[in-house]
Amino acid sequence: MSRLFNINSEIDPLKSVLLKRPGREVENLIPSTMEDLLFDDIPYLPIIQEEHDAFAEALKDNGSEVVYLEELVAEALDAHQGHQTLVDQMISESGIYIKDVKDALSDYLLSMDTKDMVDTLMAGIRTDKLDIQSRSLAWLTDRQDQDLFLMQPMPNLYYTRDIASTLGKGMSINKMTYEARKRESLFMETIARYHPDFKGDQLPLWRDRNSETTIEGGDILVLSEDVLAIGVSQRTSGRAIEELAHSLFDKQDKFRKILAIEIPHVRAMMHLDTVFTMVDKDAFTIHPGIQDLDEKMSIYMLEPSKVEGQIKVTHHTDLTDVLKDVLNMPEINLIPCGGGDPIAAPREQWNDGSNTLAIKPGVVITYNRNYVSNELLRKNGIKVIEIPSSELSRGRGGPRCMSMPLLREAD
Known part of the structure; x- marks a missing residue:
């Protein structure tokens, strides 16, 4: 059934509201990334x-x-089988362009059930979660820089x-x-x-x-x-x-x-x-x-x-x-x-x-x-x-x- 949308005021009685419950993405903050991720401290x-x-x-x-938000995204994907589209776009917008890495990330995410996949996209993906054997010099250089995340948390x-x-x-x-x-x-x-x-x-x-x-x-x-x-x-x-x-x-x-x-x-x-x-x-x-x-x-x-x-x-x-x-x-x-x-x-x-x-x-x-x-x-x-x-x-x-x-x- 279609949902009703209507906001004509800041103060009329609030009937429906979208929230996002803090999740693992908050635990993936560390002191060295707080500034880039727009935080001044790390919540518990x-x-x-x-x-x-x-x-x-x-x-x-x-x-x-x-x-x-996290539940609606999962429901939307299941309703239209849009998993691959979201994964591809998220990988692209995360600045990942090396084919071996893109393929490994895509396979990793699409192997999950929908809810876990959405939660993982939001939480970020640590580099040590995947064993990627890439022949790309750029990838090897990135590994030497010891980036902690393939995809940053949100x-x-x-x-x-x-x-x-x-x-x-x-x-x-x-x-x-x-x-x-x-x-x-x-x-x-x-x-x-x-x-x-x-x-x-x-x-x-x-x-x-x-x-x-x-x-x-x-x-x-x-x-x-x-x-x-x-x-x-x-x-x-x-x-x-x-x-x-x-x-x-x-x-x-x-x-x-x-x-x-x-x-x-x-x-x-x-x-x-x-x-x-x-x-x-x-x-x-x-x-x-x-x-x-x-x-x-x-x-x-x-x-x-x-x-x-x-x-x-x-x-x-x-x-x-x-x-x-x-x-x-x-x-x-x-x-x-x-x-x-x-x-x-x-x-x-x-x-x-x-x-x-x-x-x-x-x-x-x-x-x-x-x-x-x-x-x-x-x-x-x-x-x-x-x-x-x-x-x-x-x-x-x-x-x-x-x-x-x-x-x-x-x-």
């Missing part, structure tokens, strides 16, 4: 899994269906927000910025291509992973049925936002305004949702560090132009005024991360104090470690559901980062 797998399970339970307890996969975005009744499958994450969206492409609940006319694709420019889901916020906010960030380019705007304006008639919000291009603020999220119809969390001393910032509003093929662009500097205008609200409440305190604000923003996941208007899931921000949210009338976060937070992402909503429905 048993505890990070317990914490992630608590997150999933909090979602279920509040009426959300939870589906898992420990960032539990941040499902970034690989794809449900926008209205369609989806953008995103091209990721850094090499460590580029292969991740291939799993979402496999689901969209083969899974019986996803493929077909009911899920138009506004953008695919083969685009030249990069955009990641953590930068995309659906403010209303006609307004998106997208961060111009370390990982999402202005050109990508323009390309998505052209696609949306041409292919659908709901989203007619896109706010391109510039944020500092630094790791601590890698995506818009690490510094700015919606928690109620007129309330947002914000990290004060994205505004200047006069609370100004650079915001571009993109709208369809009367000239065919062009986009109307206007520049703004007051976030509150822009939000009041596009959301038709008399007032906007910006709730500062860490209360705006010069110590608490950057500390809690580092631990994703602004990365809230709204599961209905005025109800959010947050990390328990951000107690200053959580108490301030409560004082502003927001119900806060806290989840444990000692290990989840090591990956530099919060509840919103760890979830890709598929369906929200207004009450």
Whole structure:
């Protein structure tokens, strides 16, 4: 049966959401590869899994269906017998070009049952798992360099927000910025291509992973049925936002305004949702560090132009005024991360104090470690559901980062 897709808000009741439970890919992090794989520390797998399970339970307890990326990929492959296609593409995108090695890897992966194959692709494949007898000088040189992995692990996969975005009744499958994450969206492409609940006319694709420019889901916020906010960030380019705007304006008639919000291009603020999220119809969390001393910032509003093929662009500097205008609200409440305190604000923003996941208007899931921000949210009338976060937070992402909503429905 075809699945329903519809995201017209950040805050409507969350009915269905895609997660990825941390697995062996997290254990394949080592100190020498952490930086390349975009981690600042190594999570402890048993505890990070317990914490992630608590997150999933909090979602279920509040009426959300939870589906898992790893399970959907396996179901998609079994439905269409797409194993060889995925393996070939994953080997290619892992930079493996020597025939002997490609053949050995392919045989190794295809000898597994589907679930094990998917888990292994995600976890990475150590060099010592296969005894490859290659005559290639390049392969022998690589072996002398003692590379630990034939295929690198993908420990960032539990941040499902970034690989794809449900926008209205369609989806953008995103091209990721850094090499460590580029292969991740291939799993979402496999689901969209083969899974019986996803493929077909009911899920138009506004953008695919083969685009030249990069955009990641953590930068995309659906403010209303006609307004998106997208961060111009370390990982999402202005050109990508323009390309998505052209696609949306041409292919659908709901989203007619896109706010391109510039944020500092630094790791601590890698995506818009690490510094700015919606928690109620007129309330947002914000990290004060994205505004200047006069609370100004650079915001571009993109709208369809009367000239065919062009986009109307206007520049703004007051976030509150822009939000009041596009959301038709008399007032906007910006709730500062860490209360705006010069110590608490950057500390809690580092631990994703602004990365809230709204599961209905005025109800959010947050990390328990951000107690200053959580108490301030409560004082502003927001119900806060806290989840444990000692290990989840090591990956530099919060509840919103760890979830890709598929369906929200207004009450």
